[in-house]
Amino acid sequence: MNLADHLPALQVIVPLMTAPLVILLRNGFLAWLGALLASLASFGLAILLTVAVLGAGVPEYAMGGWQPPFGISLNVDGLSALMLLLVTGASTLGLAGGRLSLRRDIDNRRAPMFYGAWLIALAGLCGIAVAGDAFNVFVFMEISSLATYILIAAGRDRRALSAVFKYLIIGTIGATFYLIGVGFIYMMTGTLNFADMALRLADVIETRPIIIAAGFITIGLALKAAVFPLHIWLPRAYTYAPNAVTVFIAACSTKVAIYVLLRFNYGVFHGNLLAHSDLFTVFIIPLALSGILLASAIAIYQGNIKKMLAFSSVAQIGYIALAAGLATHAGLMAAQLHMFNHALAKGTLFLCVLAFVLTTGSASFSNLAGIGRRMPWTMAAFVIAGLSLVGVPGTAGFVSKWYLIVAVMGMPGWGVPLVMAIILSSLLAVVYLWRFVELAYYGQPPDGDVSRMEVPLPLRTLIWSAALANIYFGLVPQLPLALAESGTTTLLGGLLP
Amino acid sequence: MNPSTLPLILLLPLVGAIAIALAGRWPNVRETISLLTAVTLAVLVFSWFPEVSEGLRPRFVLSEPLPGLSLAFSLEPLGMMFACIASFLWIINTIYSIGYMRGNNEKNQTRFYICFALAIAAAMGIALADNLFTLFLFYELLTLSTYPLVAHKGDAKTIASARVYLGVLLGTSIGLLLPAIIWTWVATGTTTFTLGGIVEGHIAGAAVGLLLGLFVFGIGKAAVMPVHRWLPAAMVAPTPVSALLHAVAVVKAGVFSITKIIIYIFGVDFLFNEPSAQWLQFAAAFTIITASIIALYQTNLKRMLAYSTIGQLSYVIMATVILKPMAEVGAAIHIAAHAFGKITLFFAAGAIYTAAHKTELWQLAGIGRRMPITMAAFTIGALSMIGVPPTAGFVSKWFILGGAFQAENYFAIFTIIASTVLNAMYFLPIIYFAWLAPPAPGVDMNHGEAPKAILLALAVTSTLTIVFFFFNQPLLDLESQLVESLPL
Numbered sequence: 001m002n003l004a005d006h007l008p009a010l011q012v013i014v015p016l017m018t019a020p021l022v023i024l025l026r027n028g029f030l031a032w033l034g035a036l037l038a039s040l041a042s043f044g045l046a047i048l049l050t051v052a053v054l055g056a057g058v059p060e061y062a063m064g065g066w067q068p069p070f071g072i073s074l075n076v077d078g079l080s081a082l083m084l085l086l087v088t089g090a091s092t093l094g095l096a097g098g099r100l101s102l103r104r105d106i107d108n109r110r111a112p113m114f115y116g117a118w119l120i121a122l123a124g125l126c127g128i129a130v131a132g133d134a135f136n137v138f139v140f141m142e143i144s145s146l147a148t149y150i151l152i153a154a155g156r157d158r159r160a161l162s163a164v165f166k167y168l169i170i171g172t173i174g175a176t177f178y179l180i181g182v183g184f185i186y187m188m189t190g191t192l193n194f195a196d197m198a199l200r201l202a203d204v205i206e207t208r209p210i211i212i213a214a215g216f217i218t219i220g221l222a223l224k225a226a227v228f229p230l231h232i233w234l235p236r237a238y239t240y241a242p243n244a245v246t247v248f249i250a251a252c253s254t255k256v257a258i259y260v261l262l263r264f265n266y267g268v269f270h271g272n273l274l275a276h277s278d279l280f281t282v283f284i285i286p287l288a289l290s291g292i293l294l295a296s297a298i299a300i301y302q303g304n305i306k307k308m309l310a311f312s313s314v315a316q317i318g319y320i321a322l323a324a325g326l327a328t329h330a331g332l333m334a335a336q337l338h339m340f341n342h343a344l345a346k347g348t349l350f351l352c353v354l355a356f357v358l359t360t361g362s363a364s365f366s367n368l369a370g371i372g373r374r375m376p377w378t379m380a381a382f383v384i385a386g387l388s389l390v391g392v393p394g395t396a397g398f399v400s401k402w403y404l405i406v407a408v409m410g411m412p413g414w415g416v417p418l419v420m421a422i423i424l425s426s427l428l429a430v431v432y433l434w435r436f437v438e439l440a441y442y443g444q445p446p447d448g449d450v451s452r453m454e455v456p457l458p459l460r461t462l463i464w465s466a467a468l469a470n471i472y473f474g475l476v477p478q479l480p481l482a483l484a485e486s487g488t489t490t491l492l493g494g495l496l497p
Numbered sequence: 498m499n500p501s502t503l504p505l506i507l508l509l510p511l512v513g514a515i516a517i518a519l520a521g522r523w524p525n526v527r528e529t530i531s532l533l534t535a536v537t538l539a540v541l542v543f544s545w546f547p548e549v550s551e552g553l554r555p556r557f558v559l560s561e562p563l564p565g566l567s568l569a570f571s572l573e574p575l576g577m578m579f580a581c582i583a584s585f586l587w588i589i590n591t592i593y594s595i596g597y598m599r600g601n602n603e604k605n606q607t608r609f610y611i612c613f614a615l616a617i618a619a620a621m622g623i624a625l626a627d628n629l630f631t632l633f634l635f636y637e638l639l640t641l642s643t644y645p646l647v648a649h650k651g652d653a654k655t656i657a658s659a660r661v662y663l664g665v666l667l668g669t670s671i672g673l674l675l676p677a678i679i680w681t682w683v684a685t686g687t688t689t690f691t692l693g694g695i696v697e698g699h700i701a702g703a704a705v706g707l708l709l710g711l712f713v714f715g716i717g718k719a720a721v722m723p724v725h726r727w728l729p730a731a732m733v734a735p736t737p738v739s740a741l742l743h744a745v746a747v748v749k750a751g752v753f754s755i756t757k758i759i760i761y762i763f764g765v766d767f768l769f770n771e772p773s774a775q776w777l778q779f780a781a782a783f784t785i786i787t788a789s790i791i792a793l794y795q796t797n798l799k800r801m802l803a804y805s806t807i808g809q810l811s812y813v814i815m816a817t818v819i820l821k822p823m824a825e826v827g828a829a830i831h832i833a834a835h836a837f838g839k840i841t842l843f844f845a846a847g848a849i850y851t852a853a854h855k856t857e858l859w860q861l862a863g864i865g866r867r868m869p870i871t872m873a874a875f876t877i878g879a880l881s882m883i884g885v886p887p888t889a890g891f892v893s894k895w896f897i898l899g900g901a902f903q904a905e906n907y908f909a910i911f912t913i914i915a916s917t918v919l920n921a922m923y924f925l926p927i928i929y930f931a932w933l934a935p936p937a938p939g940v941d942m943n944h945g946e947a948p949k950a951i952l953l954a955l956a957v958t959s960t961l962t963i964v965f966f967f968f969n970q971p972l973l974d975l976e977s978q979l980v981e982s983l984p985l
Binding site (some may be wrong): 166218266390391392393394399402403405406409422423426427434438441442474475476477481 | 558562563566633634637638645648651656660663667668671672675676679680682683716835883945
């Protein structure tokens with residue numbers, strides 16, 4: 001075997017092994033540099049894996065040569081590659097854009113520990129995306145969650161402590177539910193490997209433990225994914241985390257939970273449990289719909305830009321959950337595309353917020369009035385990413401919204417009300433975003449000072465690259481489309497037309 | 498010419514916008530660039546005119562983001578005409594803007610010229626759109642790029658009005674137009690504009706009327722009542738912007754889109770035989786009459802002109818839904834005729850504001866003696882709105898009425914006649930008082946004519962309004978290609 005065959009393992013090992021090395025560095029800047037390099041390397045690996053998936057495909061990787069179902073296997077398909085791109089991309093964006101902001105937020109002495117935790121979180125999230133069995137998914141989920149709690153609480157804002165405590169409790173409940181479900185399945189089938197599980201479940205279908213397991217797993221993961229109304233941990237955690245951390249976790253952490261949800265529901269249960277897809281649809285769609293509408297409405301009343309974007313995230317997760325709940329080819333395409341596009345838009349938006357806070361010191365609306373005149377470049381990027389969030393044509397958000405509406409229209413009976421809900425929520429998104437845009441361009445700055453002040457050129461370049469990516473993937477969406485197509489094929493496995 | 502150069506038409510104003518941004522510090526350079534871009538664009542657009550007149554339909558696909566959904570440009574008679582009008586009037590509007598913005602010492606002039614160039618790029622995109630997706634993209638871009646222009650003043654009242662502007666236009670387009678486009682795509686599998694329409698055979702019965710409704714009210718820029726509120730609200734903008742909204746790009750983009758959708762998506766024949774689509778002519782007639790009556794009651798000059806525009810836009814829609822060849826030609830020509838007349842009226846209103854700071858109708862008594870050139874232009878514009886020969890308005894009205902007679906549509910004929918009477922009722926008194934009445938007591942009459950740049954622009958557009966009456970054959974030839982295939 002040459003090195004290229006080990007890509008799935010390297011994807012986890014590189015950040016995991018760099019983490020202790022980074023902790024050993026006694027200097028904040030060096031630790032940051034080490035973490036950035038490891039994150040960049042992971043991003044490079046994710047790109048290599050994506051190329052491989054779109055080419056000949058990536059063969060199943062058996063850890064240590066132990067063949068599955070007994071050994072640990074790593075699987076990379078289109079969906080995994082999509083997640084890997086998101087996770088490593090978001091991490092790189094957060095680290096590269098966050099140097100100045102993190103230097104201010106994190107005590108220099110503790111910085112190496114912080115960057116170590118960052119890399120562990122990255123390793124955990126990558127691990128979830130490549131793991132081929134349910135238990136390793138749990139392990140990586142815990143690794144990433146514990147590290148994320150540290151990241152969120154690491155800033156100077158003391159309110160983050162209570163926010164992260166809430167997240168810790170709810171996250172643990174979610175993980176426990178998931179573990180209980182996996183335990184039931186293991187009890188009935190004797191296996192943890194996804195592929196093996198899907199085969200062996202056929203013998204024990206419609207038994208009570210399996211049905212209960214499906215319930216536990218779905219709800220546990222919905223908690224982790226912050227599907228409305230299980231989202232209560234999210235707004236405060238996003239708001240009070242250091243800004244660079246928000247860029248990282250807002251773009252990818254909830255989506256990883258949805259990824260596992262898709263794997264389990266479609267890969268494992270869908271083909272075996274007769275009424276499962278109907279139950280799943282009936283369970284998830286009302287929640288998704290209420291999330292789409294209510295969270296968007298709540299976002300309108302926020303006075304803090306980070307909190308507003310956090311509620312917008314809850315609404316956007318609703319879109320993904322809605323699309324995933326449709327249980328159709330078009331629906332799964334829409335869900336995966338929206339994961340990608342929303343990460344792109346939200347990552348850019350939070351990066352802009354990071355820049356705003358870097359120059360003005362606070363994320364409250366009153367403090368950011370008139371910021372559009374003081375930081376025209378950053379604000380213009382914010383508007384572009386905001387348009388992508390709304391789903392204006394020519395931006396990435398339009399592609400997934402188009403797929404979502406087409407998927408929803410294919411649902412006999414409730415196509416029209418669902419389309420109306422999606423449209424209504426898009427309009428609410430216009431309202432909450434424009435509230436800020438108007439304030440930023442036409443509001444009076446608190447101290448009346450309207451002189452120019454921009455963030456340094458490298459950060460501005462990064463922000464603009466991210467904003468332009470939103471346009472690029474709106475006009476040339478072939479890459480996420482191909483990945484989503486490949487992911488959908490594996491998920492459905494020829495089950496659905 | 499090579500169709501792959503079509504995107505240049507969009508690229509040029511975009512490059513212009515960037516150059517304007519870079520030259521922001523030097524007003525003279527900035528405005529020279531603005532003017533130069535406008536002239537080059539007009540030359541580029543007009544250079545396509547002969548080819549399209551000969552029946553060629555250049556087409557270029559830029560990219561295809563989703564299967565069956567492409568970013569593509571093409572030129573056909575309607576789009577050719579819209580592009581010509583918008584690019585040509587941009588030159589005149591730029592000259593006027595220079596006079597107006599300097600004369601009134603407006604702030605943030607660089608932003609003004611940048612957004613103006615962006616709006617023109619968006620208008621070109623709408624004119625050249627080869628399918629609904631491309632049209633929608635640039636339609637939204639036009640809304641967004643004109644928002645800073647409407648909100649130019651930046652005070653609380655302006656912001657509130659600009660919010661109405663943006664809210665109505667974005668709300669209707671996302672809430673109604675987008676579902677209409679998706680519905681069309683799902684039902685027919687394409688969104689490409691095709692002569693004869695694409696809907697026939699895919700959607701039938703009452704659904705056609707509903708789809709038409711989604712399109713008509715989704716295109717809020719056409720200001721069919723009740724989605725007209727944004728237009729009077731946008732009157733807070735500086736006058737060159739009002740001219741842009743009313744004559745050059747925005748409302749024209751609205752009626753252009755509806756006309757294009759009726760001809761190329763529904764198909765004239767198909768819609769003529771579809772009873773569920775007949776409601777539109779009643780909606781248009783209602784808008785024409787109601788807007789004219791509201792205009793009668795206005796005391797502010799610009800607001801009166803705004804309601805006049807709302808009525809005139811529905812002329813185009815009414816003419817389109819008469820669904821007879823002459824009326825379709827009339828609809829197309831009315832877009833041009835109204836553009837020349839209305840831009841003259843707004844330029845005149847702006848000239849009066851710049852020179853005399855007058856905005857209300859009662860202040861205008863006797864102003865003709867102080868500002869003869871301005872008021873002469875205003876008179877020509879007003880006569881064109883009424884449709885008196887020899888002005889542009891007469892030509893289009895002739896064709897629209899001709900089409901109505903072809904269709905034996907007496908409802909349309911009655912509406913047009915009634916509206917002509919109403920138009921005369923609110924324009925003629927102004928003309929009379931401005932020229933013949935003594936000034937109202939307490940009104941300051943110590944002012945002269947507006948700055949030269951403004952007068953130059955006014956002279957050009959008012960002359961054009963008259964020239965168009967005598968010299969309109971190339972445009973008629975071009976637009977009659979729209980309906981060549983139709984039986985009389």
